[in-house]
Amino acid sequence: MPRPVVLVSDPLPDDALDLLRAACEVRRTDGGDRTRLLAAVADASVLVVRSGTRVDREVFAHAPLLKGVVRAGVGLDNVDTAAADGAGVSVANTPAANAVSVAELTVGLAVALARHIPEAAQHVRRGEWNRSAFKGGELAGRTLGVLGLGRIGRQVVRRLAAFDMTVLAHDPYVADDDCRRAGAEPVTLGELLARSDLLTVHLPRTAETEGLIGERELALAKPGLHLVNTARGGIVDEDALARALKDGRVAAAALDVFAVEPPRDSPLLGLPNVLPTPHLGAGTAEAQHRAGHEAARIALRMLESRGLLEAGGPGGTGRPAAPGRTGPERVPLAGTGARGV
Numbered sequence: 551m552p553r554p555v556v557l558v559s560d561p562l563p564d565d566a567l568d569l570l571r572a573a574c575e576v577r578r579t580d581g582g583d584r585t586r587l588l589a590a591v592a593d594a595s596v597l598v599v600r601s602g603t604r605v606d607r608e609v610f611a612h613a614p615l616l617k618g619v620v621r622a623g624v625g626l627d628n629v630d631t632a633a634a635d636g637a638g639v640s641v642a643n644t645p646a647a648n649a650v651s652v653a654e655l656t657v658g659l660a661v662a663l664a665r666h667i668p669e670a671a672q673h674v675r676r677g678e679w680n681r682s683a684f685k686g687g688e689l690a691g692r693t694l695g696v697l698g699l700g701r702i703g704r705q706v707v708r709r710l711a712a713f714d715m716t717v718l719a720h721d722p723y724v725a726d727d728d729c730r731r732a733g734a735e736p737v738t739l740g741e742l743l744a745r746s747d748l749l750t751v752h753l754p755r756t757a758e759t760e761g762l763i764g765e766r767e768l769a770l771a772k773p774g775l776h777l778v779n780t781a782r783g784g785i786v787d788e789d790a791l792a793r794a795l796k797d798g799r800v801a802a803a804a805l806d807v808f809a810v811e812p813p814r815d816s817p818l819l820g821l822p823n824v825l826p827t828p829h830l831g832a833g834t835a836e837a838q839h840r841a842g843h844e845a846a847r848i849a850l851r852m853l854e855s856r857g858l859l860e861a862g863g864p865g866g867t868g869r870p871a872a873p874g875r876t877g878p879e880r881v882p883l884a885g886t887g888a889r890g891v
């Protein structure tokens with residue numbers, strides 16, 4: 551049986567690539583280079599991506615052999631899942647692989663805002679030593695608002711509750727009892743905005759969540775709000791947030807994600823009270839290792855289920871192959887469920 555081609559179009563750790571190479575022909579391309587991507591995908595049976603590759607109808611039209619797309623990571627906003635469905639292509643992600651890393655970055659950004667750490671570091675590097683210029687505030691005793699109580703939101707609740715914060719959460723898809731069990735008081739979006747000193751966003755970017763925090767919502771926010779977004783750009787409207795940061799309604803924002811990345815034209819970049827990071831939530835060795843390995847194993851399972859790889863062969867999962875499994879068996883979309891995609 552010829553070795554199926556797995557196209558990897560975003561960075562993946564070497565050990566995950568080795569897992570694929572044991573059973574497949576692994577080809578690399580740069581998902582940001584559209585021309586190369588469309589040419590390279592022509593022979594691919596599985597495409598493995600992170601957030602740097604837009605997988606849309608055009609990609610499926612250039613990929614007659616494609617059976618699956620694997621997102622090494624959580625957000626599927628860069629994959630047109632309806633178009634994949636139409637093309638008979640399975641889509642999967644690695645929903646739990648980077649939750650701890652994103653939660654830890656979120657906590658780091660919250661503390662950085664509260665204590666002016668980036669500005670203070672620049673100050674010292676410039677040879678200055680004016681300690682009173684950087685008076686901060688404690689997180690203890692303040693109110694945390696978590697928007698989106700999924701995997702990452704829950705990890706953030708656990709960590710920031712340990713800072714002695716009062717924790718509120720808004721997630722219409724989580725039952726109130728479940729929310730309380732996770733350590734947060736369930737509230738409406740309006741209450742979350744009105745009561746939170748620190749608001750942190752952990753939603754998928756969907757048609758429902760795009761622009762969810764706009765002018766009207768920011769007008770409801772408690773004056774002096776600190777906002778952290780490590781989820782997706784576009785959920786918080788960038789123009790509205792820029793206005794709120796300029797007039798002081800929002801005191802400061804830490805943003806790991808932008809509506810367009812890299813965010814060359816974002817109105818937020820020039821503002822002194824914005825702390826930007828370059829989409830680093832999953833940027834740890836541990837998260838990359840977990841996401842890469844999980845993605846490689848899912849890719850192998852997809853190939854097995856389409857009869858393109860022998861189960862238990864090199865790199866195979868060892869599951870017995872059912873005879874004649876060449877039909878359009880679907881690998882379930884892991885984790886995010888109907889509400890998360």
Ligand SMILES: NC(=O)C1=CN([C@@H]2O[C@H](COP(=O)(O)OP(=O)(O)OC[C@H]3O[C@@H](n4cnc5c(N)ncnc54)[C@H](O)[C@@H]3O)[C@@H](O)[C@H]2O)C=CC1
Nearest residue numbers: 624625698699700701702721723753754780781831832890
């Ligand atoms: N900065 C980074 O590097 C990373 C960013 N992310 C982003 O974080 C997002 C969240 O990740 P997880 O927590 O793992 O996803 P998840 O699917 O476990 O949780 C998302 C939660 O949002 C809730 N939700 C959906 N629509 C909502 C709405 N309109 N209002 C309130 N809640 C709503 C869902 O009910 C769910 O509980 C991902 O979709 C991804 O975009 C994920 C990983 C890394």
Ligand SMILES: O=C(O)CCC(=O)C(=O)O
Nearest residue numbers: 600601622623624625832
């Ligand atoms: O490093 C990446 O691929 C981004 C991670 C991410 O945003 C996600 O998993 O949704």
